[in-house]
Amino acid sequence: MRVQDSRQIQVLKVTDRGSHNVADDIVVEEPLEIRANGDSLGITMRTPGDDFDLAIGLLWTEGFITSVDEIGTIAYCPDEAEPALRNVVNVGLVESARRFESTRKTWANSSCGICGKSTIASIRSHTKPVQNSMTVSRNVLAELPHRLRSNQKNFSRTGGIHGAALFDPSGNLLLIREDIGRHNAVDKTLGAALRAGLRVGDTILMVSGRLGFEIAQKAAMARVPVVASVSAPSSLAVELANEFGVTTVGFLRDRSMNIYSHPERIVHVI
Amino acid sequence: MRVQDSRQIQVLKVTDRGSHNVADDIVVEEPLEIRANGDSLGITMRTPGDDFDLAIGLLWTEGFITSVDEIGTIAYCPDEAEPALRNVVNVGLVESARRFESTRKTWANSSCGICGKSTIASIRSHTKPVQNSMTVSRNVLAELPHRLRSNQKNFSRTGGIHGAALFDPSGNLLLIREDIGRHNAVDKTLGAALRAGLRVGDTILMVSGRLGFEIAQKAAMARVPVVASVSAPSSLAVELANEFGVTTVGFLRDRSMNIYSHPERIVHVI
Numbered sequence: 001m002r003v004q005d006s007r008q009i010q011v012l013k014v015t016d017r018g019s020h021n022v023a024d025d026i027v028v029e030e031p032l033e034i035r036a037n038g039d040s041l042g043i044t045m046r047t048p049g050d051d052f053d054l055a056i057g058l059l060w061t062e063g064f065i066t067s068v069d070e071i072g073t074i075a076y077c078p079d080e081a082e083p084a085l086r087n088v089v090n091v092g093l094v095e096s097a098r099r100f101e102s103t104r105k106t107w108a109n110s111s112c113g114i115c116g117k118s119t120i121a122s123i124r125s126h127t128k129p130v131q132n133s134m135t136v137s138r139n140v141l142a143e144l145p146h147r148l149r150s151n152q153k154n155f156s157r158t159g160g161i162h163g164a165a166l167f168d169p170s171g172n173l174l175l176i177r178e179d180i181g182r183h184n185a186v187d188k189t190l191g192a193a194l195r196a197g198l199r200v201g202d203t204i205l206m207v208s209g210r211l212g213f214e215i216a217q218k219a220a221m222a223r224v225p226v227v228a229s230v231s232a233p234s235s236l237a238v239e240l241a242n243e244f245g246v247t248t249v250g251f252l253r254d255r256s257m258n259i260y261s262h263p264e265r266i267v268h269v270i
Numbered sequence: 271m272r273v274q275d276s277r278q279i280q281v282l283k284v285t286d287r288g289s290h291n292v293a294d295d296i297v298v299e300e301p302l303e304i305r306a307n308g309d310s311l312g313i314t315m316r317t318p319g320d321d322f323d324l325a326i327g328l329l330w331t332e333g334f335i336t337s338v339d340e341i342g343t344i345a346y347c348p349d350e351a352e353p354a355l356r357n358v359v360n361v362g363l364v365e366s367a368r369r370f371e372s373t374r375k376t377w378a379n380s381s382c383g384i385c386g387k388s389t390i391a392s393i394r395s396h397t398k399p400v401q402n403s404m405t406v407s408r409n410v411l412a413e414l415p416h417r418l419r420s421n422q423k424n425f426s427r428t429g430g431i432h433g434a435a436l437f438d439p440s441g442n443l444l445l446i447r448e449d450i451g452r453h454n455a456v457d458k459t460l461g462a463a464l465r466a467g468l469r470v471g472d473t474i475l476m477v478s479g480r481l482g483f484e485i486a487q488k489a490a491m492a493r494v495p496v497v498a499s500v501s502a503p504s505s506l507a508v509e510l511a512n513e514f515g516v517t518t519v520g521f522l523r524d525r526s527m528n529i530y531s532h533p534e535r536i537v538h539v540i
Contacts, residue, residue: 007505012529014408029483029504045483138284160480160502180504210430212450213299213315232430234299234450235277259282
């Protein structure tokens with residue numbers, strides 16, 4: 001499934017020692033249209049590979065499905081103009097046409113309400129606060145940025161791809177996915193977990209990029225109790241995490257970290 | 271206009287020397303709905319401030335308008351539930367209902383075609399290759415990452431906000447804007463330029479984040495000849511930049527850089 005996730009091109013590399021043409025790997029970015037029961041849900045610019053995980057992850061984190069049992073078929077739709085292209089995925093949902101219809105309506109409606117106080121309110125209709133009492137030690141957390149980075153297949157080659165990974169409370173890597181889009185990397189990881197039957201209720205989601213609203217939202221929808229990032233969170237991410245019982249850790253670097261919400265899950269805090 | 275672009279919250283800061291509660295600044299992220307002539311074009315999660323620049327920039331880079339003369343009114347729409355909220359902007363377009371209608375149709379259509387080879391083809395209907403023969407010296411370029419960062423009002427406080435700036439070929443800062451979203455920072459900067467009557471045809475757009483498809487697309491639509499980034503480009507960004515005559519520079523750090531497209535605009539390359 002990891003076809004064409006990076007591509008070699010010629011670049012002019014310039015340093016104080018001179019300039020020369022070299023072959024360089026860059027991350028591939030291409031559009032993927034995601035459909036459910038034949039209806040288009042939207043297009044995301046993604047790195048090809050793990051497209052089925054991405055489609056399932058997106059359906060899950062946007063509230064269209066809540067369990068693997070609702071997935072019937074997953075297939076690429078043929079592109080008539082270019083048969084070799086695999087840029088449209090359709091997910092056939094089993095016995096869930098009703099939920100699909102009603103969720104879709106909610107989602108469409110929220111695009112008005114989302115600008116008011118209902119940004120977070122609209123998520124309330126999809127999920128409840130995470131109440132898992134899992135804990136993770138500060139020492140385990142401190143190891144995760146390195147484990148994420150060292151397991152990213154493409155980062156060192158391209159320097160430009162985000163990683164998202166699930167770890168157990170002992171710091172063991174369970175799943176990792178990469179994508180040029182931070183949110184896609186998270187959807188791929190969560191979608192892979194759902195498809196594999198991996199319970200994410202006792203895991204830590206570690207992301208390479210910033211911890212914005214959409215990352216916190218995806219964690220809340222998938223009911224992941226702890227999200228950690230090497231970088232900064234946003235105000236709306238912290239607000240959402242506070243309300244939905246998600247522990248958020250930011251600036252996780254060099255054995256330091258900031259805990260923004262639900263610190264009760266982090267133990268051995270000095 | 272820079273209300274509430276960061277917010278102070280209490281965080282638990284943990285280091286090897288101990289843990290303590292401190293006040294910390296985080297970037298505000300809130301939804302903004304953008305409307306043209308009352309019709310919703312979509313919602314973007316943005317950092318409040320410079321919202322009119324953002325709306326105009328987005329209308330420009332998505333092909334709805336091509337000049338400042340097409341802008342009639344710009345105003346916040348009152349939120350009935352929460353009058354204090356300023357999360358909906360409507361742009362009234364002058365004598366351009368026809369273009370607005372036809373462009374909108376093109377845009378809607380492209381959401382099918384965009385998954386095929388027409389990703390870039392759909393942009394062809396909106397713009398032609400940039401032919402500006404402006405040049406910029408390698409030494410000037412090398413200074414830009416520092417000038418961008420040192421002029422970012424919020425970065426040092428929050429550590430989590432993207433910057434985008436326009437420089438002239440001598441390296442003078444013309445305009446700078448910040449946002450939690452890379453693409454929003456670019457739209458704010460370009461929108462501010464259009465509103466101020468600043469010609470961007472002889473400028474360099476410097477961005478703090480990665481150089482993905484959407485950044486290259488926005489540069490091509492606004493006809494900015496050179497885009498530089500401290501980080502990596504994507505395959506589709508380079509493809510688009512090659513076709514649309516945009517010079518792309520990546521990994522601009524410590525006096526080194528990679529030139530991915532149209533190197534003829536960079537002079538004094540050793």
